[in-house]
Amino acid sequence: MxxxxxxxxxxxxxxxxxxxxxxxxxxxxxxxxxxxxxxxxxxxxxxxxxxxxxxxxxxxxxxxxxxxxxxxxxxxxxxxxxxxxxxxxxxxxxxxxxxxxxxxxxxxxxxxxxxxxxxxxxxxxxxxxxxxxxxxxxFGAGPKQVLAQEMIAELEATAEQAREEAEASGVEVTLPLFAKGVSFGSITGLPDGTLDTNGVEGVAKDLRIRPFNTxxxxxxxxxxxxxxxxxxxxxxxxxxxxxxxxxxxxxxxxxxxxxxxxxxxxxSLPIPVQILPKDRRLRREALRGERVFGEIGCTNCHISEMVIDDPVFRERAPGSVRSTNLNLTRDSFFPRLRRNRNGSANVRLYSDLKRHDLGAAVAEPLLQVDRASVSHFMTLPLWGVASTGPWMHDGRATTLTDAISLHGGEAASVRDAYTALNSRDRDAVIEFLKTQQVVILDPRLLIPNLPLPEQFDVNQANFGEEDSFAARQNP
Ligand code: HEC
Ligand code: HEC
Known part of the structure; x- marks a missing residue:
């Protein structure tokens, strides 16, 4: 062998x-x-x-x-x-x-x-x-795909339950659709064993969360x-x-x-992390800003944390009988998810992986396949947001404040709550967003053509101290 x-x-x-x-x-x-x-x-x-x-x-x-x-x-x-x-x-x-x-x-x-x-x-x-x-x-795409897969499984199980109960009882059965605590409307099973998906929202009617692209x-x-x-x-x-x-x-x-x-x-790419400012006053404002961010309702969509039950990314090629597995808590580049005692992992993504109508200001001219409207977009994850400007699907926002101002539609009332804050609180929210960064521990990701050594170990380059990043995503 x-x-x-x-x-x-x-x-x-x-x-x-x-x-x-x-x-x-x-x-x-x-x-x-x-x-x-x-x-x-x-x-x-x-x-x-x-x-x-x-x-x-x-x-x-x-x-x-x-x-x-x-x-x-x-x-x-x-x-x-x-x-x-x-x-x-x-x-x-x-x-x-x-x-x-x-x-x-x-x-x-x-x-x-x-x-x-x-x-x-x-x-x-x-x-x-x-x-x-x-x-x-x-960055963080691995956890995003695995989260979506676990959410799909939850949605499909509920749909199946509605279908079976309706068939067995001979009357319509409507069940609320939840995945990882996020509501996706409702689904109705019909006595003939089919599904009525009119109540489904924030995801395609087939209940398959597609986490990629805006x-x-x-x-x-x-x-x-x-x-x-x-x-x-x-x-x-x-x-x-x-x-x-x-x-x-x-x-x-x-x-x-x-x-x-x-x-x-x-x-396997690193996940974004939270880097708190060294300056004590700014640090306090950033932490306070995160609380304000929650209080005014930004977390309705930009949910701070979700849990992956089984943090393994499985890549199965067409025609292959088994998948190649990447354990996101062990095999990814640093910084990466940390494994909880029960094997799960917390993902501080700041998204609900749901599609929302964000209003006329961000609407696009062309309705492409599989979207409810030209102003529906995936809640963009905010982990790493400080490192990925310009912002919004078309990159038109050169400041985080501009990105927030462009929120309308389902986010209109939350945007208004932000606008109504005093300037100190608004600054605190921005200061919090600025803590969401992409950092590097392996220079081979920095220089595209830097040859990787023959003996390549994705983890060996942990020359920094992981804990020196105030990586609060896994306290
Ligand atoms: C000319 C620029 C360009 C090139 C080249 C390019 N991309 Fe992209 N990529 C984009 C843009 C723009 C988006 C956002 C697309 C959207 O929202 O519709 C994107 C989005 C993505 C996303 C989705 C990220 C997310 O979380 O939503 C992935 C994954 C991706 N690209 C992978 C690749 C891969 C793999 C290649 C090479 C085979 C590649 N891209 C080449 C511009 C590019
Ligand atoms: C109703 C859901 C919803 C609420 C509430 C919401 N957002 Fe968003 N957010 C989105 C969606 C959807 C996008 C993507 C829009 C686009 O690409 O045009 C987004 C994009 C963003 C972006 C740009 C991210 C990037 O990578 O370009 C920032 C920053 C942001 N939101 C911050 C906030 C803040 C701060 C609040 C609270 C004041 C908030 N959002 C409230 C749904 C929401």
Whole structure:
């Protein structure tokens, strides 16, 4: 057994070395086969290292960059391969996810314009009809996906109960829908064994919480890797587009194993933490600000804490019988979740993972798939918010005060309560938001192309003192 694994590793090393030995231009990317992951020959750290490679390094034409159907015509009619508006628009995930370092959010210069996948050019854009989205931080994405999965299970169990009770009793049964204490309206079971979902709110009618992107319509990190690679680089994942989805002659641009590794890398990123100011007066104001934040109702949506019962991120590839597991309290980069005595973990996310109507000021021109309205957005988590400006789905808020002022719709009364505060209390709320930061303990996440050492241990770089961060997310 041991020997077989050694041989397998040797074969992988050789496959990886092929690219590296060729002189001149060639592909930047190495590939990882899912069968190798499934064989157990690689450590979790090695898989994550590969995911970081896919995420942080550039795709070029030898890797399959570009899409013949989206040639990216410039203003004098030449095909450049790039189109800032409809994509392909960049060469690396890290190009847009780098604030304050790899895995983070992005400036408005890397905004995207979803719903605008036109094949042609930049000549006659109707800019007044574009949705604009600002890059979002991926720190804490692992816990977010696992929370959503546990919430979905709770919602589905309630729906099933309503269905069964209605069928058994022959009368309609309406049950309140809750997940982790968050209300999602109600669901009604009908005597014929079907469900009436008219009472469902804040989530799609299928009860599947999709925690990713600002509209809350993407279910998993895996889906994001596949969609973003196609959209931004014209790199087609084999599992969705086949061997050569764009017909550019380069096959298997992203293998199933590549996608698995990239999903796991994102899930392993550090979680944001609370850093209290050193200055005693500011520290007091920040702590007081958190109380005001709760008192005026910000926590109706930005719920400070939820508990994951089983803090394990499971990535199961299509066609695989078992998943690759990442224990979020053990395997992730520092700072990471702490395991409670009973095995659960507290997540100080400041979100309810619910979609809310935030009113006319933030409404978008295009209604995309699976949304109740153009002004419905996912409650953006506030952990790390101080490190991820500019803010709101389109990045239009350059201050936290502006972000709050843009709240309307379901948040109108809470926004008014904020506006009605005296200036000292408003400042205290902002001071609290400023404590929500992304910090780094591993410089290899800071510099995209800093090679990771061969013996890569995601945890070894804990050279700082974890407790020196006033990491109150797990007191
Ligand atoms: C051109 C810029 C750009 C590139 C390149 C890019 N992204 Fe993004 N990313 C964005 C923007 C903008 C959003 C917010 C999208 C929205 O809200 O609709 C986003 C959102 C995300 C999210 C959701 C985060 C959350 O919690 O909601 C994930 C995950 C993600 N990107 C992963 C990737 C991966 C993986 C790649 C590379 C394959 C990538 N992105 C490449 C701009 C980019
Ligand atoms: C009804 C639910 C709700 C309430 C109440 C609410 N928010 Fe929000 N908040 C949201 C949603 C939804 C978004 C995302 C809006 C968007 O992307 O355009 C958001 C976004 C934000 C952002 C920007 C985050 C980012 O990463 O860009 C900040 C800051 C914020 N809220 C702070 C607050 C504060 C402070 C309060 C209390 C005064 C508050 N919110 C009350 C739902 C709510």
């Amino acid at each position: 041991f020997r077989q694994q050694g041989m397998l590793l040797g074969a992988i090393a050789m496959a990886l070395a092929l690219n590296a030995n060729a002189a001149g231009d060639g592909p930047n990317k190495r590939h990882l086969e899912q069968s190798v992951i499934d064989s157990g020959a690689l450590s979790l750290q090695e898989i994550i290292r590969h995911g970081r490679h896919i995420f942080a390094e550039d795709f070029n034409t030898h890797d399959g960059f570009g899409d013949p159907n989206r040639p990216g015509i410039n203003s004098v009619g030449e095909a450049t391969g790039f189109n800032r508006v409809s994509g392909p628009d960049s060469v690396a995930c890290a190009a847009c996810h780098n604030k304050p370092f790899v895995g983070g959010a992005g400036d408005n210069s890397v905004n995207i314009f979803p719903g605008f996948n036109r094949p042609d050019n930049i000549d006659d854009l109707a800019f007044d009809n574009l949705n604009v989205r600002n890059s979002q931080s991926i 509209a809350g319509v993407i279910p998993t990190l895996r889906d994001f890797v596949i969609g973003a690679s196609e959209q931004h680089f014209g790199i087609e994942a084999e599992e969705q587009f086949g061997e050569d989805g764009d017909g550019d002659g380069i096959t298997r641009e992203l293998t199933i194993g590549d996608v698995t590794a990239t999903a796991l890398f994102q899930a």
